[in-house]
Amino acid sequence: MAVLNEEQEMLRDMARDWAKNESPVAEFRKVRAGGEPQAYNADAYATMAQMGWAGVIIPEEHGGSDFGFMSAGLVIEELGKTLTASPLIATTIAASAIILGGSDEQKAKWLPKLASGEAVATLAVDESARHDPSSIETSVSGGKMTGKKAFVHEAHGADLFVVAAKDGLYLVENGDGVSLTTRKLTDQRNHADIAFDGAAAEKLEGGGDSLLEDVLDRARVLTAAEMLGMAQAVFDTTLDYLKQRVQFSQVLATFQALQHRMADLFADLAQMRSAVEGGLQAIDSGFGVAQAATVAKAEANRVLHLISNQGIQLHGGIGMTDEYDVGFYLKRARVLESSWGSSSYLRDRFARLSKY
Numbered sequence: 001m002a003v004l005n006e007e008q009e010m011l012r013d014m015a016r017d018w019a020k021n022e023s024p025v026a027e028f029r030k031v032r033a034g035g036e037p038q039a040y041n042a043d044a045y046a047t048m049a050q051m052g053w054a055g056v057i058i059p060e061e062h063g064g065s066d067f068g069f070m071s072a073g074l075v076i077e078e079l080g081k082t083l084t085a086s087p088l089i090a091t092t093i094a095a096s097a098i099i100l101g102g103s104d105e106q107k108a109k110w111l112p113k114l115a116s117g118e119a120v121a122t123l124a125v126d127e128s129a130r131h132d133p134s135s136i137e138t139s140v141s142g143g144k145m146t147g148k149k150a151f152v153h154e155a156h157g158a159d160l161f162v163v164a165a166k167d168g169l170y171l172v173e174n175g176d177g178v179s180l181t182t183r184k185l186t187d188q189r190n191h192a193d194i195a196f197d198g199a200a201a202e203k204l205e206g207g208g209d210s211l212l213e214d215v216l217d218r219a220r221v222l223t224a225a226e227m228l229g230m231a232q233a234v235f236d237t238t239l240d241y242l243k244q245r246v247q248f249s250q251v252l253a254t255f256q257a258l259q260h261r262m263a264d265l266f267a268d269l270a271q272m273r274s275a276v277e278g279g280l281q282a283i284d285s286g287f288g289v290a291q292a293a294t295v296a297k298a299e300a301n302r303v304l305h306l307i308s309n310q311g312i313q314l315h316g317g318i319g320m321t322d323e324y325d326v327g328f329y330l331k332r333a334r335v336l337e338s339s340w341g342s343s344s345y346l347r348d349r350f351a352r353l354s355k356y
Contacts, residue, residue, distance in 0.1 A: 187334075223300070
């Protein structure tokens with residue numbers, strides 16, 4: 001487990017208390033019942049921004065706190081525990097792209113708005129059902145973008161899109177030439193396909209040839225942080241259930257076979273935490289980011305898949321009923337496992353990185 005400084009501990013505790021008291025899973029149920037494409041409470045996100053969470057990685061001169069990715073990961077983990085629906089991760093990823101590749105003018109225009117919550121942004125990369133940044137057909141000519149993006153997280157309500165084209169990343173404001181089609185996925189969150197037809201696009205000129213992969217690595221680690229929070233919540237919920245559920249006149253937690261199963265999951269969860277925190281620390285240090293991010297997301301995929309499955313099984317048939325929260329975690333898990341690289345994609349990427 002990472003050693004935190006005093007500010008990070010305070011930030012984590014604040015996020016934990018707020019998520020538990022103000023944004024429990026019951027709040028996600030309300031958002032889901034509302035049926036709006038945006039699929040998050042705008043007032044709740046405004047509160048997050050007021051608490052400074054939207055600006056954790058943004059430099060102080062642009063309205064942020066510059067606390068780094070470890071601090072951002074701590075907040076995101078706590079929100080993941082309660083399935084809090086918000087554009088915080090998407091906006092943080094987009095902000096990282098502007099920090100890495102934006103000009104002074106682009107940073108001055110967008111980073112203060114993102115830090116304050118005035119604007120929401122998201123990253124649009126993939127053009128098919130599978131994550132493959134090597135097969136991008138979206139193009140820009142004369143400052144106008146043409147192309148399509150699929151399964152874009154938090155697209156509804158976004159003011160700015162960071163879009164991957166053939167020749168780099170571009171900033172595209174939501175407006176003329178941009179049309180969204182809602183995608184209904186199993187997690188009941190905010191997803192859309194986007195068509196760009198002559199939309200005004202402004203290139204991120206900095207960051208070098210690796211800008212897209214650098215941004216994707218940050219997306220992988222931040223997503224893994226949410227998955228870590230989810231895995232911890234499923235483990236804790238399942239353990240509590242086993243301690244109170246009586247079967248054959250015995251509490252389930254007294255059965256040795258179930259004790260062994262939970263012990264194995266505890267070890268897997270510890271390994272996942274180590275990988276995710278390693279990814280966050282690598283980004284903050286700037287050393288070994290690609291490898292650490294790949295491992296963090298791959299391990300998050302593996303462990304959350306396992307724990308969400310086991311959580312359902314150990315709850316029995318009631319686990320998949322709407323009355324119990326544990327099924328929501330499995331559905332969200334399946335979406336996040338495919339985001340920014342499946343396990344097979346990440347294993348192949350790590351093998352390629354290890355050649356050099």
